[in-house]
Amino acid sequence: MDNAILLYNNTLNLNLKQAMNDANDVLYNMQSLKQFQWNIDQIQKMKDGAQMQVNMAALALWRNFVLSEGVYGICLFHNLIRKYYPLNDDQISKYETCKAYYISKGKEHYYLTNMNVIHRKGEEFFWGDEIKYCANPRIGNSARLELIDLYYDATSFKDCYYWRAWIFNVYRYSCYIDFLKEPIYSEFEYIAQNKFTDWSWELVQHLGGLQVKELMKNDGFFAQMGINNIRETLNHLQEIAGTSFEITEKMKNDAFSRLEQKGVALYSYLPISKEFIFQHQNELDWKVMQKNPRIQWDWELINLYLRKVKETVSEDKLGEYLFGSKAMYKAVENYLNDEILSDIEKLYNIV
Numbered sequence: 112m113d114n115a116i117l118l119y120n121n122t123l124n125l126n127l128k129q130a131m132n133d134a135n136d137v138l139y140n141m142q143s144l145k146q147f148q149w150n151i152d153q154i155q156k157m158k159d160g161a162q163m164q165v166n167m168a169a170l171a172l173w174r175n176f177v178l179s180e181g182v183y184g185i186c187l188f189h190n191l192i193r194k195y196y197p198l199n200d201d202q203i204s205k206y207e208t209c210k211a212y213y214i215s216k217g218k219e220h221y222y223l224t225n226m227n228v229i230h231r232k233g234e235e236f237f238w239g240d241e242i243k244y245c246a247n248p249r250i251g252n253s254a255r256l257e258l259i260d261l262y263y264d265a266t267s268f269k270d271c272y273y274w275r276a277w278i279f280n281v282y283r284y285s286c287y288i289d290f291l292k293e294p295i296y297s298e299f300e301y302i303a304q305n306k307f308t309d310w311s312w313e314l315v316q317h318l319g320g321l322q323v324k325e326l327m328k329n330d331g332f333f334a335q336m337g338i339n340n341i342r343e344t345l346n347h348l349q350e351i352a353g354t355s356f357e358i359t360e361k362m363k364n365d366a367f368s369r370l371e372q373k374g375v376a377l378y379s380y381l382p383i384s385k386e387f388i389f390q391h392q393n394e395l396d397w398k399v400m401q402k403n404p405r406i407q408w409d410w411e412l413i414n415l416y417l418r419k420v421k422e423t424v425s426e427d428k429l430g431e432y433l434f435g436s437k438a439m440y441k442a443v444e445n446y447l448n449d450e451i452l453s454d455i456e457k458l459y460n461i462v
Contacts, residue, residue, distance in 0.1 A: 169446035306331025320352035334380035408442035
């Protein structure tokens with residue numbers, strides 16, 4: 112009996128000691144968790160502060176290099192956001208405001224120009240009950256002009272019903288399709304009009320001699336294939352065309368004269384360097400430069416572009432020069448987020 116009581120007391124003492132240790136452990140763990148949470152809060156404050164500084168620096172870059180150019184910079188900024196920024200649902204209604212030429216069943220229609228929106232929301236969707244957004248290019252000439260950039264930048268056009276229906280525009284403008292590997296339908300003449308695809312003699316042979324007539328009018332083709340020897344390029348075209356198409360001496364002379372007059376401007380189709388652009392800024396074709404997917408844009412180049420547009424383009428043609436391009440957006444996309452966008456919208460009354 113005494114042994115049993117002794118054993119019980121020892122067990123009780125051990126349990127009480129263990130309970131005290133467990134309680135101390137709990138208190139210690141609680142204190143550690145509080146310290147850990149405090150550390151997290153401090154790190155978050157540091158991150159918030161750092162992000163605020165990053166946002167302020169990004170905003171300064173936008174203001175100094177783009178928005179300082181007045182309506183030209185604001186228009187370019189607006190178009191870059193509208194076409195390339197990953198718009199959320201609220202932002203869609205702010206930027207996708209190009210109205211279709213028709214209204215059916217009492218509902219307003221707007222056409223989509225933003226690839227991110229199309230991929231996220233689909234090619235057709237409703238905003239509320241009354242407004243319809245649609246990627247259908249069959250909505251008037253002005254819409255087609257805007258949608259050129261969609262075709263031009265498209266990388267997954269095969270998944271889109273409307274682009275299949277208008278595949279010739281994709282072939283004419285997209286610079287991201289390997290036409291030697293892509294199954295082509297029958298619209299070879301539209302590929303021959305493409306100024307920025309990667310041209311090679313293999314691709315010319317693939318298209319066939321019947322497309323030489325279209326190639327003769329394609330300055331982008333000559334820039335890539337014959338900028339140093341235009342007559343040799345014309346002779347090579349004739350060899351490929353064979354008897355299917357004759358390049359007369361008059362056609363050769365006219366093409367040579369046209370391209371020779373362009374001079375340095377023909378380089379606007381090529382992946383030229385920043386140094387070359389600054390050196391020849393008064394000779395280049397800035398409308399072509401805007402579309403060139405192989406220009407490595409940066410803040411200084413975008414600012415130069417805006418200044419050259421201001422100096423050389425009449426007001427009635429400004430819309431053709433301020434669309435912006437995917438290559439331009441790539442240079443500045445890391446300097447954008449919803450907070451920066453909201454600040455710019457308020458400062459410059461963008462929307």
